[in-house]
Amino acid sequence: MSSHPISGAMQHQALKLSQQRLLVLLLAVASVLIFVGIGLRSPWPADEPRFAEIAREMVDSGQWLIPMRGGEFYPDKPPVFMWTIAAVYWLTGNLKLAFLLPNAICGLITLVAVYDLGCRLWNQRVAVLAAFLLMLAPQFLMQAKSAQIDAMVACWITLGCYGLVRHFFAGPAWGWYFSAWGFMGLGIITKGVGFLPALMMLPLLFIRWRQQGGFEKSLRWRAALGPVVMLAVAAVWVIPMMLYVDAVNTPEAIAYRDNILFKQTGERYADSWGHIQPWYYFIVNVIPALWFPLPLLFLAHLRSTRESLRRYPEVVVLLAWVALVIVFFSLSPGKRGVYVLPALPMFALALAAITDAREPARWFSPVITAIQLLLSLALVVVGVLAWNNYPALVTKVARYSQDSGALHAAGLFVATVGVVWALALAILWRRPPLERLFAALMVTWLLYSTWGYTLLEPLRTPRNILAAAEARLGPDASLGIIDFREQYILFSRLDITHFGFGAEYEQDERNAWQWMTEGQQRFVLVSKDKPLNCFTQAGAVDLGVAHGERWLLLGPEQQAEDCTAPERKRQFYTPKPGRWIPQRG
Numbered sequence: 161m162s163s164h165p166i167s168g169a170m171q172h173q174a175l176k177l178s179q180q181r182l183l184v185l186l187l188a189v190a191s192v193l194i195f196v197g198i199g200l201r202s203p204w205p206a207d208e209p210r211f212a213e214i215a216r217e218m219v220d221s222g223q224w225l226i227p228m229r230g231g232e233f234y235p236d237k238p239p240v241f242m243w244t245i246a247a248v249y250w251l252t253g254n255l256k257l258a259f260l261l262p263n264a265i266c267g268l269i270t271l272v273a274v275y276d277l278g279c280r281l282w283n284q285r286v287a288v289l290a291a292f293l294l295m296l297a298p299q300f301l302m303q304a305k306s307a308q309i310d311a312m313v314a315c316w317i318t319l320g321c322y323g324l325v326r327h328f329f330a331g332p333a334w335g336w337y338f339s340a341w342g343f344m345g346l347g348i349i350t351k352g353v354g355f356l357p358a359l360m361m362l363p364l365l366f367i368r369w370r371q372q373g374g375f376e377k378s379l380r381w382r383a384a385l386g387p388v389v390m391l392a393v394a395a396v397w398v399i400p401m402m403l404y405v406d407a408v409n410t411p412e413a414i415a416y417r418d419n420i421l422f423k424q425t426g427e428r429y430a431d432s433w434g435h436i437q438p439w440y441y442f443i444v445n446v447i448p449a450l451w452f453p454l455p456l457l458f459l460a461h462l463r464s465t466r467e468s469l470r471r472y473p474e475v476v477v478l479l480a481w482v483a484l485v486i487v488f489f490s491l492s493p494g495k496r497g498v499y500v501l502p503a504l505p506m507f508a509l510a511l512a513a514i515t516d517a518r519e520p521a522r523w524f525s526p527v528i529t530a531i532q533l534l535l536s537l538a539l540v541v542v543g544v545l546a547w548n549n550y551p552a553l554v555t556k557v558a559r560y561s562q563d564s565g566a567l568h569a570a571g572l573f574v575a576t577v578g579v580v581w582a583l584a585l586a587i588l589w590r591r592p593p594l595e596r597l598f599a600a601l602m603v604t605w606l607l608y609s610t611w612g613y614t615l616l617e618p619l620r621t622p623r624n625i626l627a628a629a630e631a632r633l634g635p636d637a638s639l640g641i642i643d644f645r646e647q648y649i650l651f652s653r654l655d656i657t658h659f660g661f662g663a664e665y666e667q668d669e670r671n672a673w674q675w676m677t678e679g680q681q682r683f684v685l686v687s688k689d690k691p692l693n694c695f696t697q698a699g700a701v702d703l704g705v706a707h708g709e710r711w712l713l714l715g716p717e718q719q720a721e722d723c724t725a726p727e728r729k730r731q732f733y734t735p736k737p738g739r740w741i742p743q744r745g
Contacts, residue, residue: 182284182288183272183275186271186275186288186291187268187271187272189295189602190267190268190271190291190295191268192606193295193301193602193605193606194264194267194268194301194304194305195264196605196606196609196610197260197305197608197609197610197613198256198257198260198261198264199254199256199257199260200256200609200610200613200614200617201256201613201616201617201620202256202617202620202621202623202651203255203259203307203621203647203650204616204620204621205620205645205647205707207307207308207309208259208306208307208308209645209646209647209650209651210229210234210646211241211242211245211259211307211308211309212245212255212258212259212307212650213229213230213646213649213650213737214227214228214229214234214242214245214246215242215243215245215246215249215255215258215259216246216249216255216650216737216740217229217230217231217734217737218242218243218246219246219249219250224239224243224246225239225397225400225401225404226239226401226404226413226416227239227242229646229649229661230644230646230649230656230658230661230732230734230737231732231733231734232412232658232660232661232732233412233413233415233416235415235416235419235420235423235424236419236420236424237309237350237351237424238348238349238350238351238352238397238420239349239397240312240346240349240350240397241262241309241312241313241350241351244262244312245258245259245261245262245307246258248261248262254740255740259307260305260306260307262307262312263303263304263305263306263307263308263311263312264304264305266304266311266312266314266315267300267301267303267304267305267311267315268304269315269318269319270294270300270304270311270314270315270318270505271291271294271295273318273319273322273505274287274290274291274294274318274505274506274508274509275287275288275290275291276322277290277322277325277326277509278290278291278509278512278513280326280329280330281325281329281330281474281513282512282513282516283516285516285517286512286513286516287512289512289515289516290508290509290511290512290513291508292512292594292598293454293457293508293511293512294504294505294508295598295602296453296454296594296597296598296601297450297451297452297454297504297508298449298450298451298452298601299450299451299497299498299501299504300501300504300505301605302450303498303501305605305609308498309350309351310351310498310499310501310502311501312350312351313347313350313351313353313354313502314501314502314504314505316343316344316346316347316350316354317343317344317347317353317354317356317357317502318502318505318506319339319340319343320340320341320343320344320347320354320356320357320358321340321357321360321481321505321506322336322340323336323337323338323339323340323341323343323357324337324340324357324360324361324364325360325474325477325478327340327378328364328378328379328477329473329474329477331378332378334382337378337383337386338385338386338389340357340386341358341386341387341388341389341390341393342389342390342393343357344356344357344358344390344393345389345390345391345392345393345394345395345396346393346394348390348393348394349393349394349396349397349398352424352425353499353502355390356485356488356502357481358387358390359481359484359485359488360477360481360484362480362484363476363477363480363481363484364379364477366480367473367476367477398421401417401420402417405417429492429494435494435495435496436493436494436495437493437494437495439490439491440490441490441495442486442489442490442495442497442499442500443486443490445497446497446500447486447500450497451504451507453528453531453594453597454504454507454508454511456524456527456528457511457515457520457524457594458511458514459521460520460521460523460524461511461514461515461518461520461521462521464514464515464518465514468513468514472513474510474513475510475513475514478506478507478509478510479507479510481503481506482503482506482507482510485500485502485503486500486503524593525592525593528593528594528596528597529585529593529596532581532584532585532593532596532597532600533582533585535578535581536578536579536581536582536585536600537578537582538578539574539575539577539578539581540575540578540579540582541578542571542574542575542578543571543572543573543574543575543576543577543578544571544575545571546567546568546570546571546574546575547568547571547572547575548571549567549568553567554567557570559705559708560619560705560707560708561618561619561705566615566618566619569615570615573607573611573612573615576607577604577607577608580600580603580604580607581600581604584596584597584599584600584603585600620707621647621651621706622647622648622651622706622707622711623651623741624703624704624705624706625685625703625704625705625706625711626648626651626652626653626654626738628703628704628713629654629683629685629701629703629713630652630653630654632701632713633654633681633683633713635653635654636681637654637655637681637682637683638654638655638656638657638679638681638682638683639652639654639655639656639657639683639684639685640656640657640658640659640672640675640676640682640683640684640685641656641657641658641659641684641685641686642659642665642668642669642672642684642685642686642687642690643665643668643686643687643690644658644659644661645707647707648685649734649737650737650738651737651738651741652736652737652738653736653738653739653741654736654738655733655734655735655736656733656734656737657675657731657732657733657734658732659671659672659675659730659731659732660730660732663730665690666693667726667727667728667730669692669693669694669695669723670694670723670724670725670726671726671729671730671731672684672686672694672695673694673695673719673720673723674723674725674726674729675731676716676719677719683713683714683715684713684714684715684718685703685711685712685713685714686711686712686714687709687710687711687712688702688709688710688711688712689709689710693720693723694719694720694723694724695714695718695719695720696718696720697712697714697718698718699717699718700712700713700714700715700718701713701715
């Protein structure tokens with residue numbers, strides 16, 4: 161049978177066009193899931209108000225080199241993530257848009273990198289499956305839709321892995337090899353662990369040794385220049401920062417430099433002072449829940465995994481790197497669930513190659529179905545109890561809201577989500593279990609990003625108590641905050657003074673008393689639960705509840721006649737930081 165001489169080229173072009181259309185469809189679905197809700201909510205604790213306030217101060221002050229919160233150096237993280245929020249805020253003037261947009265874009269970049277690598281290493285089917293699995297894991301969308309720093313550093317780490325894998329398995333591609341190291345440098349000045357893709361060199365070198373020189377074209381002397389590129393990119397910020405510190409030579413600047421270079425890196429890893437967890441924390445507490453159902457799918461394909469490890473050195477490298485990342489973070493005493501997020505994209509890619517066109521173990525489908533059914537029933541039951549003002553739930557919610565209808569509205573939302581999960585199970589009963597789960601999760605994300613945001617917004621910001629203070633005091637008053645948190649600066653339309661992040665509470669109160677004596681129209685915000693020596697709660701104005709605490713407004717009438725002077729005078733002033741909030745808010 162004869163064939164047209166250009167039919168092969170036409171088929172190739174058709175396949176290429178099909179891949180492009182599929183990628184566009186994938187991006188469209190992911191964009192809806194990630195971008196819906198941007199602009200509908202404000203920054204929420206714990207981390208979002210901090211980064212949003214730093215970005216706002218960058219734009220207002222024009223000082224972008226060293227992050228500052230409330231006029232005080234912020235030494236915990238390098239500035240790249242805050243730069244991106246500040247850049248969007250500078251361009252748009254809309255902080256509610258700016259604080260979520262960078263991570264949303266990074267989430268899409270991560271998804272495209274995983275898809276493209278799947279196409280290059282295997283085929284389009286594996287690529288689509290990898291993207292599907294990545295969106296299925298709750299941790300990915302959770303971080304892409306928030307303003308924590310981890311989604312961005314995960315993006316740079318994924319691009320670092322992309323460059324190395326593309327060079328060694330779909331190359332050589334020296335441009336991508338050096339770009340990988342460049343992204344590691346960018347990751348370092350986003351959050352210190354940006355170097356993690358370098359761990360991939362260990363299984364790559366092992367594969368090279370097993371294959372007796374199979375990477376000759378990809379591993380030459382010039383490969384040693386990769387770490388130089390990484391350090392050069394990191395130096396773009398580190399060197400100007402050090403020069404600035406040397407120039408100003410203040411104790412605060414020197415403390416900032418030493419903190420960001422040493423305490424927040426090696427010391428924080430080796431001798432953590434917070435989030436202390438046992439070595440098995442990620443394996444037992446984090447990955448089973450936040451990567452669900454990927455760990456179950458992996459266990460259901462153990463036989464396929466052994467076969468894939470024999471057939472595909474790429475899978476060996478990807479799984480080995482994921483294991484190294486988990487081990488790296490497990491060795492540190494301080495652990496948070498977001499730490500292992502950078503390993504998720506490569507795990508999804510490896511798992512897609514393992515499970516491609518293979519049936520899972522027989523137990524997998526009924527287990528996933530049972531979990532979805534039980535979750536739907538649990539959500540409906542909890543929603544109905546909340547709707548009917550179940551006493552235990554009323555007590556819990558009352559800590560966060562004085563609105564008697566808040567629990568009723570929350571119950572309706574939770575019950576609706578439970579019904580969605582049950583309907584997905586019933587309507588898609590004949591579809592594979594992961595498709596049913598995906599449908600339920602995607603609708604849930606859309607409901608949460610719209611309806612859920614409107615329910616949570618009053619509970620996750622302190623705007624209510626600050627608005628009460630503003631209405632009582634007028635625009636010329638100034639507020640001081642004892643034991644401050646960034647959200648109380650970010651949402652205030654009055655001038656704000658705080659007395660140092662992390663200062664001893666006793667010194668905080670003494671500084672507040674001294675600050676009040678030095679001027680007129682000065683008032684202090686403090687939690688009702690805090691003990692007071694330099695003030696009294698008698699006659700204080702009750703402003704309401706925010707973040708589970710009742711807040712009081714203290715004026716000169718609550719000021720003690722005398723108070724021991726603070727060991728060190730610390731006052732950090734921010735003029736009307738909440739100007740970004742619409743006046744009707």
